[in-house]
Amino acid sequence: MEHKLLESIELASDVKKLNIEQLNDLCMELRDEIIEKVSETGGHLASNLGAVELTVALHYVFDSPDEPIIWDVGHQCYAHKILTGRDITGIRTEEGLSGFPKSSESEHDIFAAGHASTSVSAALGVAEAKKIAGDDNSVVAVVGDGATSGGMIYEALNNAGRSGTNLVVVLNDNEMSISPNVGAMAKYLAGIRSKEGYFRFKDNLEHFLLKIPVIGKGIFSVFRSVKRFFKDLFYSSNTFEHFGFVYLGPADGHDIAMLTRTFRRAKSIKRPVLVHINTVKGKGYEPAEKNPSKFHGVAPFDRKTGELKKVSGYSFSSAFGESLCKLAEKDDKICAITAAMTDGTGLRDFSEKYKNRFFDVGIAEEHAMTFAAGLAAGGMKPCFAVYSTFLQRAYDQVLHDASIEPKHVVIGIDRAGIVGGDGETHQGTFDVPILTTIPGVTVYSPTSYEELENSLEKAFAGEGVQAVRYPRGGEKNVPEKYAGKYHDFDYYENGGDCLIVTYGRLFAEASFAAEETGASVLKLGKIFPIEHEAVEIAKKYKNVLFFEESVEFGSIAEHFGSDLRKCGFEGKYEIHCVCGFVPHMKVENAMKLHGLDCESMKNAVKEALK
Amino acid sequence: MEHKLLESIELASDVKKLNIEQLNDLCMELRDEIIEKVSETGGHLASNLGAVELTVALHYVFDSPDEPIIWDVGHQCYAHKILTGRDITGIRTEEGLSGFPKSSESEHDIFAAGHASTSVSAALGVAEAKKIAGDDNSVVAVVGDGATSGGMIYEALNNAGRSGTNLVVVLNDNEMSISPNVGAMAKYLAGIRSKEGYFRFKDNLEHFLLKIPVIGKGIFSVFRSVKRFFKDLFYSSNTFEHFGFVYLGPADGHDIAMLTRTFRRAKSIKRPVLVHINTVKGKGYEPAEKNPSKFHGVAPFDRKTGELKKVSGYSFSSAFGESLCKLAEKDDKICAITAAMTDGTGLRDFSEKYKNRFFDVGIAEEHAMTFAAGLAAGGMKPCFAVYSTFLQRAYDQVLHDASIEPKHVVIGIDRAGIVGGDGETHQGTFDVPILTTIPGVTVYSPTSYEELENSLEKAFAGEGVQAVRYPRGGEKNVPEKYAGKYHDFDYYENGGDCLIVTYGRLFAEASFAAEETGASVLKLGKIFPIEHEAVEIAKKYKNVLFFEESVEFGSIAEHFGSDLRKCGFEGKYEIHCVCGFVPHMKVENAMKLHGLDCESMKNAVKEALK
Numbered sequence A, B: 001m002e003h004k005l006l007e008s009i010e011l012a013s014d015v016k017k018l019n020i021e022q023l024n025d026l027c028m029e030l031r032d033e034i035i036e037k038v039s040e041t042g043g044h045l046a047s048n049l050g051a052v053e054l055t056v057a058l059h060y061v062f063d064s065p066d067e068p069i070i071w072d073v074g075h076q077c078y079a080h081k082i083l084t085g086r087d088i089t090g091i092r093t094e095e096g097l098s099g100f101p102k103s104s105e106s107e108h109d110i111f112a113a114g115h116a117s118t119s120v121s122a123a124l125g126v127a128e129a130k131k132i133a134g135d136d137n138s139v140v141a142v143v144g145d146g147a148t149s150g151g152m153i154y155e156a157l158n159n160a161g162r163s164g165t166n167l168v169v170v171l172n173d174n175e176m177s178i179s180p181n182v183g184a185m186a187k188y189l190a191g192i193r194s195k196e197g198y199f200r201f202k203d204n205l206e207h208f209l210l211k212i213p214v215i216g217k218g219i220f221s222v223f224r225s226v227k228r229f230f231k232d233l234f235y236s237s238n239t240f241e242h243f244g245f246v247y248l249g250p251a252d253g254h255d256i257a258m259l260t261r262t263f264r265r266a267k268s269i270k271r272p273v274l275v276h277i278n279t280v281k282g283k284g285y286e287p288a289e290k291n292p293s294k295f296h297g298v299a300p301f302d303r304k305t306g307e308l309k310k311v312s313g314y315s316f317s318s319a320f321g322e323s324l325c326k327l328a329e330k331d332d333k334i335c336a337i338t339a340a341m342t343d344g345t346g347l348r349d350f351s352e353k354y355k356n357r358f359f360d361v362g363i364a365e366e367h368a369m370t371f372a373a374g375l376a377a378g379g380m381k382p383c384f385a386v387y388s389t390f391l392q393r394a395y396d397q398v399l400h401d402a403s404i405e406p407k408h409v410v411i412g413i414d415r416a417g418i419v420g421g422d423g424e425t426h427q428g429t430f431d432v433p434i435l436t437t438i439p440g441v442t443v444y445s446p447t448s449y450e451e452l453e454n455s456l457e458k459a460f461a462g463e464g465v466q467a468v469r470y471p472r473g474g475e476k477n478v479p480e481k482y483a484g485k486y487h488d489f490d491y492y493e494n495g496g497d498c499l500i501v502t503y504g505r506l507f508a509e510a511s512f513a514a515e516e517t518g519a520s521v522l523k524l525g526k527i528f529p530i531e532h533e534a535v536e537i538a539k540k541y542k543n544v545l546f547f548e549e550s551v552e553f554g555s556i557a558e559h560f561g562s563d564l565r566k567c568g569f570e571g572k573y574e575i576h577c578v579c580g581f582v583p584h585m586k587v588e589n590a591m592k593l594h595g596l597d598c599e600s601m602k603n604a605v606k607e608a609l610k
Helices: A006-007 A012-017 A020-041 A046-050 A053-060 A078-085 A119-133 A143-149 A152-159 A184-194 A196-211 A218-222 A225-238 A256-271 A287-292 A316-329 A348-353 A365-377 A389-399 A431-435 A447-461 A505-516 A532-539 A556-566 A586-592 A600-608 B003-008 B011-017 B021-040 B046-051 B052-061 B080-083 B120-130 B145-149 B151-160 B184-196 B200-211 B226-236 B255-268 B284-290 B316-330 B348-353 B365-379 B386-403 B429-436 B447-459 B508-519 B532-539 B557-566 B587-593 B598-609
Strands: A069-071 A139-144 A167-174 A247-254 A272-279 A334-338 A358-360 A383-385 A409-414 A441-445 A463-471 A491-492 A498-503 A520-524 A526-528 A545-553 A572-578 B069-071 B139-144 B167-173 B244-250 B273-278 B334-338 B359-362 B381-387 B409-414 B441-446 B465-469 B487-492 B498-503 B522-523 B526-528 B543-549 B572-578
Touching: A006 A020, A012 A053, A012 B021, A020 A053, A020 A078, A020 A256, A046 A053, A046 A520, A046 B359, A053 A078, A053 A139, A053 A167, A053 A491, A069 A119, A119 A139, A119 A152, A119 B365, A139 A143, A143 A152, A143 A167, A152 A167, A152 B151, A167 A256, A184 A272, A247 A256, A247 A383, A256 A272, A272 B587, A287 B557, A316 A334, A316 A348, A316 A383, A316 A409, A316 A447, A334 A365, A348 A358, A365 A409, A365 B151, A383 A447, A383 B543, A389 A409, A389 A431, A389 A447, A389 B365, A389 B386, A409 A447, A431 A463, A431 A526, A431 B429, A431 B498, A441 A447, A447 A463, A447 B532, A491 A532, A498 A556, A498 A600, A505 A520, A505 A545, A520 A532, A526 A556, A526 B498, A532 A556, A545 A556, A545 A600, A556 B557, A572 A586, A572 A600, A586 A600, A586 B011, A586 B522, B003 B021, B011 B080, B011 B508, B021 B046, B021 B052, B021 B080, B021 B255, B046 B052, B046 B441, B052 B080, B052 B167, B052 B255, B069 B120, B069 B226, B080 B145, B120 B139, B120 B167, B139 B145, B145 B487, B145 B522, B151 B167, B167 B255, B244 B255, B255 B273, B316 B334, B316 B348, B316 B381, B316 B409, B316 B543, B334 B365, B348 B359, B365 B381, B365 B386, B365 B409, B381 B386, B386 B429, B409 B447, B429 B465, B429 B526, B447 B508, B487 B532, B498 B508, B498 B532, B498 B557, B498 B598, B508 B543, B508 B598, B526 B557, B532 B557, B543 B557, B557 B572, B587 B598
Parallel strands: A069 A139, A139 A167, A167 A272, A247 A272, A334 A358, A334 A383, A383 A409, A409 A463, A441 A463, A498 A520, A498 A545, A545 A572, B069 B139, B139 B167, B167 B273, B244 B273, B334 B359, B334 B381, B381 B409, B409 B465, B441 B465, B498 B522, B498 B543, B543 B572
Antiparallel strands: A441 A526, A491 A520, B441 B526, B487 B522
């Protein structure tokens, strides 16, 4: 397909020069470009296809970057990237763009986001800044309906509606986040959606109401007048209006003419407006329309057939789900909780087999954690499965609700460590530092599927908060002698003066490095609290090298070093950790860059022994 | 006043034996007891007086602990403590009860809480556990309207309404949290409250609606029938009903007969119910009714006059507020943000002087932080003033929204360190460990009012997230030679082999300990990142003793020790930190217990020099 219009656009504002027919053609070209490029490298597809018309209409009506567009979660911003002069070839790879908005890429991205439900807070901040400066440009936040289960959105709407700013919140409603949505808000939105013609009806109603005479008595007498009564009911019947927003919608999110009209009206209103639009996830690409969950985030695929080129195999997530099912079969107190990640965390089977013990709470990690503590207080054995990066949102809940008075809650921490293509916003390099600040928390970091099951068993047999963390992807091979031991720590003595201490995924790298250099290896299985005996073993070495897939401050490496010092260790101690925020790149490349691959370990051992 | 009825109650269930008149008398006795005891020791007063009838009615209708009552925030639980056999004499002191629910005190407290908006999540967990076990007892959550600005409540309601559990949420609406409420939800609740007779009206309406004939055409033709139309509007006009709750209310929260009737009905419904009751903060004690903010948390007072026996003086909070005003006068970009703590954080003056640059977002720390980042992205210089313990709720927002792409946000962290009578749920002993995990964050910890202003100036001149933390209460005296230096670190060399390293409030203790023992002192002003030169100074000593008002894992002491090791330090290094969760006791006693007072420091120095 030729991309004539796309090629004609140099600045985002060039979109404004097109007529409706051309805008429709531009959308086709954008869709074609997105499908083509994502089929090559993988990436978020369904959400991006759903947001094409919406993006074009936004740039047609608003003047980015003076009227900035802030994308919630951010993975639906591909069309926005293209229209603001960026080439999405190789997106999410080291050579290409980030899969999320990024300020360093463009002045049109003023706020990065990979976590949900933050955009209205951010946009309200920018809008208040503009109000103070006397700048009456609009600020746009684009929120998927999936993000409406997150409490931050509610906190922001509670403040925004009556702020008097020129904030435009676009609710991009495709009836699902990654999977179909849960919760009351999702049902509520579905209720609005199903009222056909509601949009125009409300426009006309206002006019009609102004003509109604006052009746006075009877059932309505508690209200001052029927007019007031009707207006109250109509205009209060919408939750967003309770919040003080002008509500426009629902509008067809693939009808460019309707979208531009609606956005123009929103722009003209000069107070907070919520525009509710209905879109179809995967729109315009049949395989994605049919199976939007599968095409939410995809590996490279065959554009013609929609077949994935690389079917994702068995992983730590699968092993976690399988182990949890096994344990739940034997123990009917075991429950599983997810925050909108049933598939991502490997809980699909559990959700089907143990329906009454499975809870998908929507994107709501804070609630999920305290809800888990409540289940524990009620006598159940809950397991909250969550990505490391999203657990960050529930720090206070782990501390305040589950640890001050200890509740026996197991946390299955998926995507712990470096995650690859998602980049900075999704790295699992902070869970260890924050969990270890909380008194009473125990953390396991298994190296294999078998050890994962073993760790889960220990966690369910333990007390208080018990976390089991495992990386994205699958288990790694290790030389035979390093396999199959799952104690709180396992010590592989190879003679010599150098000891590598590590845990989790890095153990495989360490075992090969040890084989080649003669270093010994201390593998931590229960990584926290640190076992005194493990420290005593390390103390005997002249050189102790700790390798860890975490930021350094608050790492196990730091705690272990502190314990070593307390034991009177007199040797040399080195910490090899992740440094700073890690951008999007292959996991193995990030490992090399941060000195955590086998080769780097070998070099570090050789250097230490010099 | 005699407490005849109160004395007759041995078990919570004894309340059930009383008649309405006796229940009213019991409330008077409870009120008398609460006023008496709080006037002696201080504590939360206004909220407890408002919740007396509510508490009595709950115990009259529900069977605690089989039907547990979970108190949101928890500081309104004094009547509950008394009715469940506890003596509140000396509450919040070491000798007395905790000011919050506490499982170790009673089986009637199944969930502790000192942070807001957690109760519905916890109660839903317990209720789901009961549902799974086939136990149809109710679970009650009592939520103040102030907590409804917190996103967690929304997340929980979103899940609870359609859960099919026997959950009863009591919304204790007194039109304020600590200060009057802000935001759309507060206005919305006020709207409901003002509709007199709404309660009974809705009961009758349902009956009436069933008789209405179908009209069909006209303006209503888009709805299937007028009946459906009316029901939709009426029953959807309440936000809580959108969430799937049966809504009962608003009821007079001081009318025992009405409360018991309403709770009985709630108990009988066997699905999630929200009971909305109106109460008066401070009810029954005139000084508190007139000034509920002042009597929210009070020092001991004269019962007759309502006069506080100890007027709280100038404090770090006052100094912070004053400094921020000074800076804001010179720089019109400076904004202040609080999460419902205008007075607590010393921002009253700022809020009046710089109205358009002041934002009280309600109890909503997550939003507050990202909103601040938005203001920064819009060109302002925001300062979010927040208690250390509540900042825990915004960890992910500091990391994801303000640090991955650095936004220049200043955080004023009040109540940093040990807080005293509030106990475990409010200790400010975690902010340093969690903030230092986040790349790019700078932390200051001033020792005096003057240094606080100096630190704030540096923070506003800096980049990225800049935190300035200071304790509850006032500045401490130091020997003259230790005063008035405000560099990133200040070194007081006294000769000898021992160096005390510390920061913040402990510096005063350290300076006196140093004077008596001859130890030198290294005071950190900018505590993170750690200045290399400071480490180099410490390296020269044989004994380095770090004293810190923080938990140990992730502390500056640990990071400093790690840096010392990297520099090749060969001396002895000791970390003296806070251990575990600190219960309610005087700050000075906690300091002693954790070895952080002057005496302990002297002993540690002497021990080290042996």
